[in-house]
Amino acid sequence: MHRTGELYGQFQTLEQQKESATFGMWIFLVTEVLFFGGMFLTYTINRHEYFTAFGVGSNTLDITLGTANTIVLIMSSFTMAMAVWSAQTAKKKLVPLFLILTLALGCVFLGIKFVEYKQKFDHHLIPGRGFDVSYCISNPASCGLQGKALEEERAEVEKAFTSDPDTNSHAQLYFSLYFAMTGLHALHMIVGAGLIIWLIKVSLRGRFTPQYNTPVEIVGLYWHFVDIVWIYLFPLLYLIDRHR
Amino acid sequence: MPEHSEHIVSPKIYLTIFIALIIGTSLTTWAAFQNFGPFNIVIALAIATAKATLVVLFFMHARYSERRTRLVIICAIFWLAIMLALTLSDYQTRQPRMSRLVAPVAFYRA
Numbered sequence: 199m200h201r202t203g204e205l206y207g208q209f210q211t212l213e214q215q216k217e218s219a220t221f222g223m224w225i226f227l228v229t230e231v232l233f234f235g236g237m238f239l240t241y242t243i244n245r246h247e248y249f250t251a252f253g254v255g256s257n258t259l260d261i262t263l264g265t266a267n268t269i270v271l272i273m274s275s276f277t278m279a280m281a282v283w284s285a286q287t288a289k290k291k292l293v294p295l296f297l298i299l300t301l302a303l304g305c306v307f308l309g310i311k312f313v314e315y316k317q318k319f320d321h322h323l324i325p326g327r328g329f330d331v332s333y334c335i336s337n338p339a340s341c342g343l344q345g346k347a348l349e350e351e352r353a354e355v356e357k358a359f360t361s362d363p364d365t366n367s368h369a370q371l372y373f374s375l376y377f378a379m380t381g382l383h384a385l386h387m388i389v390g391a392g393l394i395i396w397l398i399k400v401s402l403r404g405r406f407t408p409q410y411n412t413p414v415e416i417v418g419l420y421w422h423f424v425d426i427v428w429i430y431l432f433p434l435l436y437l438i439d440r441h442r
Numbered sequence: 443m444p445e446h447s448e449h450i451v452s453p454k455i456y457l458t459i460f461i462a463l464i465i466g467t468s469l470t471t472w473a474a475f476q477n478f479g480p481f482n483i484v485i486a487l488a489i490a491t492a493k494a495t496l497v498v499l500f501f502m503h504a505r506y507s508e509r510r511t512r513l514v515i516i517c518a519i520f521w522l523a524i525m526l527a528l529t530l531s532d533y534q535t536r537q538p539r540m541s542r543l544v545a546p547v548a549f550y551r552a
Contacts, residue, residue: 213448217508224511228518235522242526243533261471268467276460279451279501286450422501426494432467433486437474441482 204410216412223416227423234427241375241434250358251368253439254331258323260314264436267310274303275425282418285411293401301394304387311384323373331355331369376435383431386424393417449506459500466493
């Protein structure tokens with residue numbers, strides 16, 4: 199393709215090129231909003247119908263890990279924003295530094311997510327034949343449950359079964375949505391991490407300048423969008439009915 | 443379209459927004475453990491929306507972007523609202539309610 203420096207042939211100025219790219223990214227993000235929106239809608243309908251079962255499922259999630267992950271992701275959004283600022287203000291050395299920080303925080307997020315998924319596997323909370331929402335009550339030792347926590351968990355699950363005898367299949371619905379939504383979110387994180395690796399490579403060659411930093415800017419938009427999805431996922435999945 | 447000169451957001455603003463987001467996260471976690479009855483979900487979503495707004499306005503530079511970009515953001519919210527409002531009103535007004543259409547327990551155990 200014909201280009202002069204960083205300016206591609208179909209554009210007249212770098213500014214016009216940047217505006218077009220940013221506009222295109224926003225359009226893409228609109229489609230992403232509706233894509234995730236469909237899942238949030240499915241979640242809302244089912245949560246409304248099976249509130250107790252969703253509460254039981256939500257209370258099995260580790261709130262410490264969930265909160266930690268939220269903070270990690272917000273931090274990564276901040277470092278991403280700082281990477282954009284470094285490129286805009288010609289701090290060439292800082293761009294790869296902030297990008298590497300962003301990538302590292304993204305990896306921490308995925309690592310914590312892995313620990314959480316592993317725990318759900320161990321506790322028989324993967325939708326399918328082996329799913330058993332009462333597993334931790336019948337095998338408290340393998341879930342590390344004892345004393346007051348065990349009594350509370352037992353009371354909660356038993357109460358759920360009295361109000362909804364089909365709690366086991368409805369909790370499965372909760373976990374199907376949990377894995378679909380967090381899985382899709384994690385997939386977006388992995389794609390984002392790949393894009394950031396590419397940005398790091400380019401930025402190490404000092405290519406991003408105040409005149410040309412469109413890639414950092416639009417990958418940043420994507421990364422912040424993924425952050426927003428998590429900002430909604432966290433209260434909806436982790437914080438249902440915690441006050442019981 | 444007037445010539446658009448790039449607005450550079452200062453690290454100070456980014457840091458302020460970052461701190462606000464952390465406070466929002468603590469607030470929503472705290473609120474989840476209080477009993478506000480039916481308002482728990484309202485509070486959780488209000489805090490999430492406030493956080494998302496801060497991210498869009500400052501981290502994503504929407505506050506400093508041209509009107510065309512703002513229009514795209516408003517379109518996203520508008521179409522999402524159509525999808526949510528119409529589907530939910532359908533589910534809310536349907537008889538019999540969805541829960542009665544669920545297959546018997548035996549189906550899942552088979």
